[in-house]
Amino acid sequence: MVSPAPGDELRDTADGEWSDLHDDAFAELLSAGLVEMDGDGVFELVPLDEAHDPVDPQYDPLATIFKHGSVPGAHDNAIFALVAWYEARGLSWHETKERVIDWLHETGAWERGGFEEDSPREVLAKKKHVYEGPGNGDGYGWKNKAKEAKRVIDRHTGTNSRPESGTKRTARSN
Numbered sequence: 470m471v472s473p474a475p476g477d478e479l480r481d482t483a484d485g486e487w488s489d490l491h492d493d494a495f496a497e498l499l500s501a502g503l504v505e506m507d508g509d510g511v512f513e514l515v516p517l518d519e520a521h522d523p524v525d526p527q528y529d530p531l532a533t534i535f536k537h538g539s540v541p542g543a544h545d546n547a548i549f550a551l552v553a554w555y556e557a558r559g560l561s562w563h564e565t566k567e568r569v570i571d572w573l574h575e576t577g578a579w580e581r582g583g584f585e586e587d588s589p590r591e592v593l594a595k596k597k598h599v600y601e602g603p604g605n606g607d608g609y610g611w612k613n614k615a616k617e618a619k620r621v622i623d624r625h626t627g628t629n630s631r632p633e634s635g636t637k638r639t640a641r642s643n
Contacts, residue, residue: 479512524558524568526551530612530619533628538576541583543621546614548592552599553611562600566593 479495480487498504503515526535531554539547548569555565570589573579579589586592599610622628 524555524560526554530615533619533622534615535572536576537622537626538572538578538581539618540578540581540622540625543618543625544578544583544592546618547578547622548596549599550611550615550618552593552596553614556600557611562597565600566590569593569596 480491483491495504504512505515507513526532531550534543534547534550551569551572552565555568560568570593573589573592584592586595
C-alpha cells in the first residue's frame with residue numbers, strides 16, 4: 470500500500486516550499502484513487518475515467534455488497550449499510566436513493582427477488598429513517614449491518630469470508 474506521504478523526490482520537485490497543506494492534498498488524491506505509484510516507485514496521476522468513485526465503497530465488508538449486490542436474506546442489512554454509508558459521505562437523500570436504486574438493478578439484486586416491496590423506490594422509502602436517524606452524518610451502524618449482509622452474500626455465492634483484521638486462522642494437520 471502506498472504511504473499517504475509523498476517521498477522526498479516529489480517534495481523536492483515542488484515549486485516552492487512543501488507544507489502540511491500539500492501533504493493533505495496529496496493524501497486526498499491518493500484516497501480518491503487519482504494518484505498511484507507505478508512499479509518504479511513513481512507517483513502518477515490516474516485518468517479520471519479510470520479512477521474509482523471515492524464515494525463508492527472500496528473495502529470489505531461494503532465492497533462485497535457493492536460489487537455482488539444483495540441476496541435474499543441480506544437485503545435489509547445491505548440496503549441499511551449502503552444508505553448509512555452514503556449519508557456519512559455527505560450525499561443528499563435524493564443522491565443516496567438514486568445510487569442505491571441503480572445499484573439494485575446493476576447488480577441484479579432486485580431481479581433476484583426476496584423483497585416485500587413492489588419497487589426499489591418503495592424499498593428506499595422505507596429506509597429513509599436510516600438516512601435521517603440518530604448519528605446523522607457519521608454513518609451510524611453501517612459496519613455491523615454490512616458485516617451481517619456480507620456473511621449472507623458469501624454463503625449464497627459460495628465465497629469464503631476473510632477473517633476480520635486481528636483474527637488469525639490456523640490450519641489443522643491430520
